[in-house]
Amino acid sequence: MSKQNNSLMSWLDKRFPVTENLERHLTKHPVPKKVNFFYIFGALLMVIFMVQVITGIWLMMFYTNTEEGAFASVEYIMRDVEYGWLMRYMHSTGASAFFFLMYFHMFRGLLYGSYQKPKELVWLFGCFLLFLLMAEGFLGYVLPWGQMSYWAANVILSLFGAIPVIGPDLQVWIQGDYVLSGATLSRFFALHVVVVPLLMIALVVFHIFALHEVGAGNPEGVDIEKHRDEKGMPLDGAPFHPYKTFSALPAIGIFFVIFFAIVFFAPEGGGYFLEKPNFEEADFLKTPEHIAPVWYYAPFYSILRAITFGIPFLGITSKFLGFIIFAASIAILFVVPWLDRSKVQSIRYKGIYSKIGMILFAASFITLGYLGTKPVNELRTLIAQICTLFYFLPLILMPIYTKYEETLEVPERL
Amino acid sequence: MSKKIDQNRRRALHITSGVVGAVTVAGFAVPFLSAWNPSEKAKALGASVKFDLSKLEAGAMVVLEWRRTPIFVVHQTSAAIENLPKLDAKVTNPAKEEGITRSVNSRYTVLKGVCTHLSCAPKYHPEIEPKAWDQEWLGGFFCPCHGSKFDLAGRVYKGVPAPTNLEVPPHSFDGDMLTVGEAV
Amino acid sequence: MIRYFALLLLIAFCGKLLPAGESECGALESCTEYKADVHDLFSLQRGLGLYMNYCSSCHSLQYLRWNRLQKDLDIPENILKEDLILNPNIKNSDYMTFGLNSDDSTAWLGAYAPDLTLRTRVRGESWVYTYLQSFYEDASRPLGSNNLVLQGSSMPHVLSSLQGRQQLNNKGELVKVSEGMLSEQEFDFAMQDLVNFLAYAAEPIRSEREKNGIFVILFFIIFTAVMWLLNREYSKDIK
Numbered sequence: 093m094s095k096q097n098n099s100l101m102s103w104l105d106k107r108f109p110v111t112e113n114l115e116r117h118l119t120k121h122p123v124p125k126k127v128n129f130f131y132i133f134g135a136l137l138m139v140i141f142m143v144q145v146i147t148g149i150w151l152m153m154f155y156t157n158t159e160e161g162a163f164a165s166v167e168y169i170m171r172d173v174e175y176g177w178l179m180r181y182m183h184s185t186g187a188s189a190f191f192f193l194m195y196f197h198m199f200r201g202l203l204y205g206s207y208q209k210p211k212e213l214v215w216l217f218g219c220f221l222l223f224l225l226m227a228e229g230f231l232g233y234v235l236p237w238g239q240m241s242y243w244a245a246n247v248i249l250s251l252f253g254a255i256p257v258i259g260p261d262l263q264v265w266i267q268g269d270y271v272l273s274g275a276t277l278s279r280f281f282a283l284h285v286v287v288v289p290l291l292m293i294a295l296v297v298f299h300i301f302a303l304h305e306v307g308a309g310n311p312e313g314v315d316i317e318k319h320r321d322e323k324g325m326p327l328d329g330a331p332f333h334p335y336k337t338f339s340a341l342p343a344i345g346i347f348f349v350i351f352f353a354i355v356f357f358a359p360e361g362g363g364y365f366l367e368k369p370n371f372e373e374a375d376f377l378k379t380p381e382h383i384a385p386v387w388y389y390a391p392f393y394s395i396l397r398a399i400t401f402g403i404p405f406l407g408i409t410s411k412f413l414g415f416i417i418f419a420a421s422i423a424i425l426f427v428v429p430w431l432d433r434s435k436v437q438s439i440r441y442k443g444i445y446s447k448i449g450m451i452l453f454a455a456s457f458i459t460l461g462y463l464g465t466k467p468v469n470e471l472r473t474l475i476a477q478i479c480t481l482f483y484f485l486p487l488i489l490m491p492i493y494t495k496y497e498e499t500l501e502v503p504e505r506l
Numbered sequence: 507m508s509k510k511i512d513q514n515r516r517r518a519l520h521i522t523s524g525v526v527g528a529v530t531v532a533g534f535a536v537p538f539l540s541a542w543n544p545s546e547k548a549k550a551l552g553a554s555v556k557f558d559l560s561k562l563e564a565g566a567m568v569v570l571e572w573r574r575t576p577i578f579v580v581h582q583t584s585a586a587i588e589n590l591p592k593l594d595a596k597v598t599n600p601a602k603e604e605g606i607t608r609s610v611n612s613r614y615t616v617l618k619g620v621c622t623h624l625s626c627a628p629k630y631h632p633e634i635e636p637k638a639w640d641q642e643w644l645g646g647f648f649c650p651c652h653g654s655k656f657d658l659a660g661r662v663y664k665g666v667p668a669p670t671n672l673e674v675p676p677h678s679f680d681g682d683m684l685t686v687g688e689a690v
Numbered sequence: 691m692i693r694y695f696a697l698l699l700l701i702a703f704c705g706k707l708l709p710a711g712e713s714e715c716g717a718l719e720s721c722t723e724y725k726a727d728v729h730d731l732f733s734l735q736r737g738l739g740l741y742m743n744y745c746s747s748c749h750s751l752q753y754l755r756w757n758r759l760q761k762d763l764d765i766p767e768n769i770l771k772e773d774l775i776l777n778p779n780i781k782n783s784d785y786m787t788f789g790l791n792s793d794d795s796t797a798w799l800g801a802y803a804p805d806l807t808l809r810t811r812v813r814g815e816s817w818v819y820t821y822l823q824s825f826y827e828d829a830s831r832p833l834g835s836n837n838l839v840l841q842g843s844s845m846p847h848v849l850s851s852l853q854g855r856q857q858l859n860n861k862g863e864l865v866k867v868s869e870g871m872l873s874e875q876e877f878d879f880a881m882q883d884l885v886n887f888l889a890y891a892a893e894p895i896r897s898e899r900e901k902n903g904i905f906v907i908l909f910f911i912i913f914t915a916v917m918w919l920l921n922r923e924y925s926k927d928i929k
């Protein structure tokens with residue numbers, strides 16, 4: 093460090109907490125030394141967020157947010173704008189990657205009890221981020237104004253219409269028109285480009301601040317703060333920079349190998365990332381044979397469709413009940429910190445019921461996802477209903493089995 | 507506890523990873539910066555414009571549009587070509603190196619119809635007769651906004667608000683076919 | 691832990707084996723598999739020829755510019771202007787609309803002939819490939835023809851001069867009732883050319899992206915390797 097640098101830093105530090113924050117969050121912030129690959133997804137999520145923002149900004153420079161021009165402007169980007177095709181594919185692949193990473197990141201949280209005290213707030217901010225990401229994906233998908241954009245939006249908006257009493261008026265208000273139209277497109281554009289991203293940035297900041305306040309977990313569920321060295325640094329911990337920053341780099345490399353393999357060789361993702369009907373411009377007179385959401389909504393869509401019964405004496409239609417249970421499937425995630433009464437954090441040391449519960453939950457989620465991309469028939473609806481049950485059951489029963497099951501002894505040190 | 511840190515190895519790795527990182531950033535930057543180049547649509551709209559000169563009579567002017575700019579194409583009469591050298595003293599920049607018509611073709615003049623003062627469209631006055639703005643008018647352009655005067659080859663008169671001659675756009679001739687702008 | 695992940699992967703892959711959407715092929719159980727080759731320049735040129743002769747009088751390619759076609763398929767200027775564009779008022783930078791509008795085709799055919807620029811991306815290459823070969827005579831239809839892949843299609847059997855005419859036997863299978871200019875195999879190759887061309891029109895950049903992708907991936911493998919070494923060096927500190 094030259095004298096020049098030192099005086100610049102001290103000039104800055106008197107006016108802005110530069111060094112203080114660099115140390116608190118990077119160079120002197122202790123994190124568990126030994127974690128597994130499940131712990132990389134947070135960093136990868138930040139990378140993909142940046143990819144989406146930057147490619148999104150660039151797409152905005154060429155996209156036309158009107159009903160008349162939207163579809164053609166996407167082809168303009170694909171054909172006439174230099175490297176426009178690359179930006180489009182990075183953004184569409186990025187959306188699927190974002191959800192893929194998000195689901196694994198949350199699964200890590202469930203496996204290793206990352207939501208347990210005192211990290212409940214980290215988990216809450218995270219669940220809110222999932223909700224925002226789902227909104228962002230939905231809003232973004234409408235923008236190309238293809239057949240699936242239009243008709244899938246219609247399906248989701250009609251869910252709002254199913255709310256008793258206020259539903260139809262609410263739907264018209266959201267649409268800004270009597271039917272889904274350019275008015276809806278323009279406002280979805282503003283929400284997708286500005287509102288939700290700003291909220292997401294704010295929440296990511298809160299999420300990380302909350303995490304840094306209490307410290308990251310590890311797969312063993314050991315509290316590394318309990319054993320420190322003479323300098324106060326946890327014995328099982330290491331400063332985030334350079335140890336975790338550098339270990340993230342090869343993971344980012346591997347991620348980009350997979351990401352760009354998809355972008356350059358299979359951007360349509362077999363019809364899962366860019367759905368076939370969406371290569372046709374929206375036609376309000378022609379309904380596609382099979383309206384399916386993008387793969388990342390499929391589990392929740394499956395739950396929605398599985399509810400084929402209502403509660404007549406309460407005036408609740410099956411559509412509305414489906415909406416309620418669909419919303420509950422996301423909402424229940426928020427309260428997991430209070431459902432888990434276990435003495436131990438990590439699945440490694442929890443009892444047999446937690447392990448069975450976790451397998452059932454994950455298997456149900458994946459099966460529901462698969463079913464959600466397919467048209468309904470009697471057998472599929474039955475399986476979806478069973479899977480919906482096994483999605484909720486491990487969570488609803490958690491307060492009971494986590495409290496009473498036999499757990500293993502958690503080691504003191506990593 | 508005493509593991510020797512091989513500083514040379516570390517430095518080598520720092521440099522290598524730094525270079526790889528820089529190449530990655532540059533690699534990401536290229537598509538995004540290139541995307542700002544004119545798109546195919548812009549190139550299509552900004553493409554060269556063709557005009558068949560056989561329809562243009564001597565002494566007449568046609569106005570074409572190229573890249574949202576009016577382009578004046580003048581078919582000079584013999585009288586005009588004779589008169590132009592006489593104005594060498596009256597214009598700020600005689601531009602003798604550009605030829606009498608300021609074009610490769612000795613019969614036609616191609617100009618951007620944008621006054622070099624504040625971008626109004628000058629009016630075509632080819633008549634050789636006294637005018638309100640010049641008793642010895644030998645034909646040319648008069649800009650109604652602030653009174654700038656140009657001769658039939660677009661050269662600016664001395665003592666008017668406009669500082670430079672009317673600009674000559676890139677153009678070429680192929681027999682009777684005039685192409686304004688570069689051919690793709 | 692590995693066990694959980696392995697189990698998850700197993701369950702996950704069971705579901706992902708099938709591509710999206712049901713295998714829809716109209717009256718046929720499944721479409722004949724075909725994967726377009728957009729790297730074969732001569733095939734694309736032949737496909738373009740077929741398109742101009744048999745398709746362009748009804749179907750526009752409204753998102754494809756003539757000059758893009760020229761650059762990608764290596765078409766000389768004179769052939770482009772004299773044999774393909776034909777109309778001196780059309781600029782090279784214009785879109786391949788062939789002067790068509792949907793009102794005309796609706797009047798002539800009873801339904802509008804859709805623009806085909808993105809058709810292989812909407813229907814799939816196998817679908818289009820099978821569709822083109824599955825026309826048959828059907829007296830009950832206004833234009834006398836029907837198609838096994840798209841039942842009730844308003845499109846006449848424009849390729850009958852090449853393929854020959856077909857009818858359905860009582861098992862619902864296609865049988866040829868007259869010879870076309872091409873043998874069965876020649877017609878099959880011709881349809882491959884045509885589908886390759888349509889796949890190109892749907893995404894002109896595809897050939898280039900598939901060629902360049904390998905370099906991008908190689909670069910990131912090198913990136914990973916370098917960063918791995920850097921990380922390994924530092925992780926020695928905290929062993």
